Structure formats: structure tokens, C-alpha cells
Amino acid sequence: MLPRMTPAPRPDRRARWRRELGDLIFGLSTPAARAYDQVLIVLIVTSVFAVMFESVSGLSREVRAWLRGSEWAFTVLFTLDYLGRLISARRPVHYARSFYGVIDLLTILPSYLSLLFPGSQYLLVVRALRLLRVFRIFKLARYSDQASLIGEALRASREKILVFFIAVLTLVVIFGTLLYMVEGPKNGFTSIPTSIYWAVVTVTTVGYGDISPKTGLGKLIATLAMLAGYAIIAVPTGIVTVGLQQAQEARKGRSCEQCGLSRHEADAHFCKRCGHNLPG
Secondary structure, three states: OOOOOOOOOOOOHHHHHHHHHHHHHHOOOOHHHHHHHHHHHHHHHHHHHHHHHHOOOOOOHHHHHHHHHHHHHHHHHHHHHHHHHHHHOOOHHHHHHOHHHHHHHHOOHHHHHHHHOOOHHHHHHHHHHHHHHHHHHOOHHHHHHHHHHHHHHHHHOHHHHHHHHHHHHHHHHHHHHHHHHHOOHHHOOOOHHHHHHHHHHHHOOOOOOOOOOOOHHHHHHHHHHHHHHHHHOHHHHHHHHHHHHHHHHHHHHOOOOOOOOOOOOOOOOEOOOOOOEOOO
16 A cells, blocks of 8 residues: 655745745845835935925925825835835844834834824935935945944944043033133123033034134134144044054954954854854
């Protein structure tokens, strides 16, 4: 008696449909997926411009109605895109709570909120954050190595940067208070916060010129603030440069003993080429 053959499981059409939809929306391995992202970016840019132009005064009623209608069309398209991402994601909850998931949700909420709270549609400029996806189109992943290197340098230098920021903050408070005492409200320094604003503008060498000292002593203090500003500009640059150099040296020192590949991330445990354990 021949053994009963177990029938081969039929492919789940729903799973296959979700997989194909996920490849279209999340992937870049096919021309269709690349075209999808390119069309999405064009829609994002166009919708942001539509929202900005809608805020311009003097537009005719017909133009304003057309802009609002186009915005609702964009909202429907982005809503379908968001639902498609939720359906096709391997872990929908993880996607919904991720950075891009939150941004995708924020791109459609303002339009629906405008039905309850008129005027909130201008919050749609947050849609411009989705332009971060442009890095996937141009395959800028090859720069992610350098981006992580900068991140390592900033993390290693965060204490020094914090101390530098506190020192600059203390400096502008001192300069602002001195100018308030010397110049006073009659020369535009109406309060210490206003004077601190002037000190920040001066020390950072921006120099708007909306407030300026009139007395000789005030001009002397302003001169010292400007010179201090030029003196401290190079400090954060040097801190980050040293951090970058240290991060590069740390990466070069972590070479794979199996294949000799260097430039591994600081928190990497295995070689990204051969998978061998890394030293240290």
C-alpha cells in the first residue's frame, strides 16, 4: 500500500500580494519600486508648494479653490501610501512607531484636522520631512559609513561641546547684562533678555544691527564681544576635528584578522565582509 502523499501547500495569495506590495513600496531593487519613490517625491514637493502658495494673499477664489482641491487629492494619495505601508510592512506596529512611520502619519493628519480646526492645513509643510527618502533614490547609502563616523565623533566630543556651550552662554549673559547697565532702555536695551539677544547676535558675528550701543563704554564692550566671538569660532571646529580623527584611528585599528578589512564601526562585533569575529 502506497503511503498517502501530503498535498503541497497552496501559496497564500494574500501573503504573496502583501509581499509584492512591500517590494514596490519599500524596495529599490526593481524599476517599478524606484519609479514609485520618484513619483512619491514629486508629489511631496508639489504638495508642499501648493500649501505655501495657498497662504499667499491676493489669490483669486478660483485659484484658491483649485489649490485646496489639489491638496485633498494629495492627502488621499498619501493616505493610500500610508495604508499600503501598514499593510505590507513585516511588523506594522514597528513601522507605525518608527521615525518614517510617524512622519508619514503627520503628512495626512493636518488635512483631516482642518475639518475640525480651520487653519491647521498649513501644518502640512511637515510633509517636506519625507524628502529624506530622496537618499534612498540616489543610493546614498555609501555615505552612511561617513555619517556614522561623524556621529561617533560628536558622541565622543559631547562633553567638550557641552562645556563650550555653557561657557558661551555665560559669556553672552555677562555681555548682555553689562550693556543693559551701560546703555539702558533709552538706547534700545530695554531689558536684560533683549541685551542678551544683542550679545548672542554680536558674539556669533551675525550683527543684525537692530540694536547697537551709543555710548563710548558700550562700544568698547561691543568691541570686546566681537573679538571674543571671532576667538571662539574655531573652538567647536577643533573639538569635532579631534573627535573625527580619533574615530578614524579607532576604526583603522579594528581590522579583521581573517580578511584584513579595516574601517569597521566602533560597536561592530563581526566583520562586514567575511563575518569573522573582530578583535577587541
